[in-house]
Amino acid sequence: MTRITVVTDAWHPQVNGVVRSIERTNAELIAMGAEITMVTPDLFRTLPLPSYPEIRVTISTYRRVAREIERGQPAYVHIATEGPLGLKARKWCRRHGMPYTTSYHTRFPEYVAARLPVPESWLYAFVRRFHNGGAGCMVATDTLAAELSARGFRNLMRWGRGIDAELFRPRPAEEGVFDLPRPIFINVGRVAVEKNLEAFLALDLPGSKVVVGDGPQRASLERRYPDVHFVGVKIGEDLARAYASADVFVFPSRTDTFGNVLLEALASGLPVAAYPVMGPLDILGDSDAGILDEDLRAACLGALAIDREAARELALSFSWRRAAMQFLDNIRLANGETLDEAPLVPVTV
Secondary structure, eight states, rough: OEEEEEEEEOOOOSSSHHHHHHHHHHHHHHHHHEEEEEEOOEEESSETTTTEEEEEEEEHHHHHHHHHHTTTSSSSSOOOOOSSSHHHHHHHHHHHTTOOOEESSHHHHHHTTSSSSHHHHHHHHHHHHHHHHHHHHEEOOOHHHHHHHOOOOOOOEEOOOOOOOOTOOOOOOGGGGOSSSSSEEEESSSOOGGGHHHHHTTSOOOOOEEEEEOOOOOHHHHOOOOSSSSEOOOOOHHHHHHHHSSSSSEEEESOOSSSSHHHHHHHHHEEEEEOOSHHHHHHTTOOSSEEEEEHHHHHHHHHSSSSSHHHHHHHTOOOHHHHHHHHHEEEEEEETTOOOOOOOSSSSS
């Protein structure tokens, strides 16, 4: 039995790519025979993050966090985030001489700098020290690996993503959920400053705009853009039907490291309009499943002509099973083990 302890500051009730990636990878690992123990904020006292109350910050002693890690008797420890739990787990691993892996999910320096007067260089120094202390730092794309490598990050490992292609799929018109003028341009995700939503909301587009999700910017954006339909958080079948009911998925973010929502949209047969930046570039590449353009309006209008089958076909090339196998290869290599076969992707950059 492979015992893995995953420590993460990002967990339910948060709805984001970090949580989904961990959940889906865990499910595949368990199906492969692994035993997973989670160390998450719901095990401790928490406080709401200032300016972002949906995110709760753990307040706990090192001893309590250590006790939760030791309860799982881990053979491997993976630290998913650079928050209070991640820092205490890092301390425990170093005290016990246990190699550990980390993962770089979000542009933490940019997100903090967008809210607080803290230089990005200071923040990058912090996260670089955090991740370089481990035996490997997992990243979702080659573009992110190249960027972090240029900033001095070491031991970078590829950990891809997948898609639930049974849940997220094209659906008959009668399953549609939006009784709105078409075409329908949709965005799904956190309604927060780092998502650059106004670049989408301010566009002069035909039809209707829909935003699925919630976050600290929602109230102000609803006031500023009364013609946009803000429908709140959707999950499961409701979310899948929302994707399939739209005509184009608009992804205005310039700061995401991947973009799980892009795969959900594509699997639903929804063409993508986005900027040619990290995430969209890595997922869409030179495929015919979307339009990448610095003129986001042109990308939106161009995406209307894309074959929905092309979007679906691209999404089907991504697999959670493969992503979980990459994750398992990474933690084994980080612990000095020899794999029976070569890793699924190059391990270091």
